[in-house]
Amino acid sequence: MTISQSLAGFVYQIEFAKLPLEVVDKVKALLLHGVFIGLSSFSEDDAVLAGELSIAMGETNVGNAHILANGATTNRLSAAYANSVLIHLRGQDDSYRMLTHPGCCILPALFAESENRSISGIRFIEALVGSYEVHCRLSKDTVPSAQNQGFRSSALFGIFGPAVGSAMIHSLNDSQIANTLALAVSFASGNLQTSHEGTKEMTFQEAIATQNGMMAARIAQLDVNGATECFEGPAGFFRIFAGIENNTLNGSFTDANSFQNNDVINALGNEWQLYDVTMKIYSGAGFVQPVIEGCAQLAKDYDISPDSIKAINIQMNEWETVYPSPKFPRPDWGGTDEWKNAHFAASAIVNKGYASTGRRLSYGGRSAFEEPADVQRLTKLVRVTKANRPQYGPMIEIVLNDDTKHFVEMTGDEFKWDFQTEKNRIQSVYSALPFDSNNADLIIDMIENLEKLDDIDNLISLLIRR
Numbered sequence: 001m002t003i004s005q006s007l008a009g010f011v012y013q014i015e016f017a018k019l020p021l022e023v024v025d026k027v028k029a030l031l032l033h034g035v036f037i038g039l040s041s042f043s044e045d046d047a048v049l050a051g052e053l054s055i056a057m058g059e060t061n062v063g064n065a066h067i068l069a070n071g072a073t074t075n076r077l078s079a080a081y082a083n084s085v086l087i088h089l090r091g092q093d094d095s096y097r098m099l100t101h102p103g104c105c106i107l108p109a110l111f112a113e114s115e116n117r118s119i120s121g122i123r124f125i126e127a128l129v130g131s132y133e134v135h136c137r138l139s140k141d142t143v144p145s146a147q148n149q150g151f152r153s154s155a156l157f158g159i160f161g162p163a164v165g166s167a168m169i170h171s172l173n174d175s176q177i178a179n180t181l182a183l184a185v186s187f188a189s190g191n192l193q194t195s196h197e198g199t200k201e202m203t204f205q206e207a208i209a210t211q212n213g214m215m216a217a218r219i220a221q222l223d224v225n226g227a228t229e230c231f232e233g234p235a236g237f238f239r240i241f242a243g244i245e246n247n248t249l250n251g252s253f254t255d256a257n258s259f260q261n262n263d264v265i266n267a268l269g270n271e272w273q274l275y276d277v278t279m280k281i282y283s284g285a286g287f288v289q290p291v292i293e294g295c296a297q298l299a300k301d302y303d304i305s306p307d308s309i310k311a312i313n314i315q316m317n318e319w320e321t322v323y324p325s326p327k328f329p330r331p332d333w334g335g336t337d338e339w340k341n342a343h344f345a346a347s348a349i350v351n352k353g354y355a356s357t358g359r360r361l362s363y364g365g366r367s368a369f370e371e372p373a374d375v376q377r378l379t380k381l382v383r384v385t386k387a388n389r390p391q392y393g394p395m396i397e398i399v400l401n402d403d404t405k406h407f408v409e410m411t412g413d414e415f416k417w418d419f420q421t422e423k424n425r426i427q428s429v430y431s432a433l434p435f436d437s438n439n440a441d442l443i444i445d446m447i448e449n450l451e452k453l454d455d456i457d458n459l460i461s462l463l464i465r466r
Contacts, residue, residue: 003231006265007137008177011130011164013269016122016451019129022418023272024451027128029422030094032447033279034103035068035463036440038087040357040432042069046203050085054078065112069434071464076112077211080162083108084207090359095286096277097143097253098319098391099153102135102161103277105210109162111463113169113214114456121453123169129274131165134181136273137264138231141249145242145259147192147325148251155190155205156241162213170221182226183216185237195324196331232261251326253319253391278392278415281356281425287320287392288344290410294396295348302406304398306350306374311399314341315387320394322386343371346378349398356428419448 001009016024041047051070057078065079066072068086073079087093088104095101110127139157146153163184167177190209194202220226231237238261243250249257282292291314298304320341322329348354350372371379389395393412399405417425423444430437443462446453453459 002178002228003261003264004178004181004226004228005174006268007134007164007181008174010265010268011134011168011177012174014126014130014168016126019125020272023129023274024125025419026272026275026277027125027132028447028450029279029417029419030103030132030274030277031107031128031450032419032422032426032444033094033417034087034107035443035447036426036429036433037090037092037280038083038107039069039434039463040429041086041090041092042434043432044089044359046089046200047082047086050082050089050204050207054082057081065115066460066464068111068463076115077214079115080108080112080210080214081207083111084210085204088206089203090283091285092280092283092356094277094279096136097139097153098286099143099147099324100135100139100157101154101206102132102158104206105158105213106131106135106161106165108207109210109214110165110169111456111460113166115460116457117169118454119169119456121450121456121459124453124456125450127165127168130168131161132274132277133272134164135161136277137268138237140273141252141259141263142238142242142244144251144253144319144325145244145249146251148327149241149243150192150328151241152190152192152195152202152205152324155202155209156188158190158206158209159184159188159213159216162210163216164213166214166217167220170217172217172221176220176223178228179220179224179226180217182228182230183219183224184213185230186226187212187216188237188241192324192328196328198330231264253317276416279417279422279425280415281428282344282354283356283358284344285323286415287316287323287394288341289415290392290394290412291341291396292344292348292354293414294394294408294410295345295398296351296353298396298398298406298408299349299352302398304349304400304406306378308400308402309349309378309381309398310401310403311397312345312349312378312382313397313399314345314382314384315389315395316341316384317389317391317393318386320391321384340379341384342379342382343375345382345396346375347371349378350375357432423448
């Protein structure tokens with residue numbers, strides 16, 4: 001069987017009763033994270049803009065799905081578009097392999113496709129599992145290679161989760177799901193020039209991928225055939241988008257550059273890649289999350305005064321120092337930009353923490369950002385070097401004026417949260433939600449017991465601003 005056929009067969013056979021408890025727990029945590037990050041971003045300019053646009057696109061249609069927080073209804077594709085922007089715009093959604101963000105595509109598609117269709121919590125969980133696992137398996141080894149081809153992986157791979165999720169909600173058979181994946185390959189897009197220049201379209205790329213994935217399922221439901229070797233064929237996804245020639249990757253997070261097609265489908269249903277999806281609790285790139293946590297931890301544990309610091313040394317994975325890729329590194333703008341680890345390290349030390357509800361830093365004409373003097377001074381003491389470190393696993397050293405050194409080594413697993421951890425950490429965005437904490441607690445409780453829900457509309461009704 002081809003890769004698309006194998007993935008389709010896996011998805012088609014997913015049953016809640018046979019899923020490991022840890023898998024169910026993980027997707028509940030991802031659902032909770034995406035929902036609350038989106039809801040806490042409802043007043044951002046781009047969220048308002050996306051809501052207005054989606055309503056305009058659906059003006060001739062009967063409303064079928066809600067825009068979260070906003071409360072307006074529009075057609076399913078348009079609602080998914082607005083909700084994708086909502087979840088992604090602050091750079092605080094989930095992350096897989098540093099450069100993809102599956103939740104901002106998967107969750108909007110599943111909510112839009114499920115509303116008013118009497119979809120049970122169990123079926124919603126099954127669709128979450130299928131969507132996340134397919135996204136992760138397709139992108140696991142190929143993300144850096146795609147980035148070095150000039151594609152923005154988050155948008156490029158973002159189409160597959162919505163495609164699979166939509167197919168499952170529409171109860172497509174395994175052949176139709178395989179066709180959905182093939183059609184999704186044809187509709188995939190997203191380039192890196194936006195990241196290279198720091199322009200605004202990167203906020204909206206995932207939203208288009210979400211819609212395209214939903215369209216792929218709709219077309220496949222009409223029994224339109226797609227290329228069976230859509231991934232591994234001579235003009236398939238892996239060669240064209242990831243630049244894989246002769247089983248050799250065009251880029252890698254490590255020195256292991258070989259690639260075998262069967263790696264994508266090996267141990268399907270027995271080994272779960274979705275465990276490695278991380279949550280971002282601070283507004284910024286995924287790799288700054290452990291920098292913030294590590295610096296704040298050191299500052300608190302040793303009661304470090306900013307004035308006592310001589311140097312801040314951070315060793316990171318090479319790809320985290322040349323975002324978005326070694327072949328297309330972001331130009332040095334000077335001053336402060338949101339991808340610079342220096343700002344996050346310095347701010348976390350000065351404040352012994354970092355707010356979870358702050359705006360994304362300025363780029364592409366967004367609101368100006370000005371650092372306090374004490375943070376600005378510390379940024380000049382930060383030295384970031386590439387090293388043999390795991391993704392999201394920096395080594396952080398703070399050197400004091402008397403040459404005392406304090407350091408911490410992150411493992412890369414600190415943000416791979418289960419539901420209980422997510423439940424505790426997500427409370428840091430409560431103050432930005434469009435309703436009070438009582439409603440927030442109801443949402444958490446419903447997600448925690450999602451398998452008991454007869455109709456997902458009961459959850460959606462809690463996600464609308466009161």
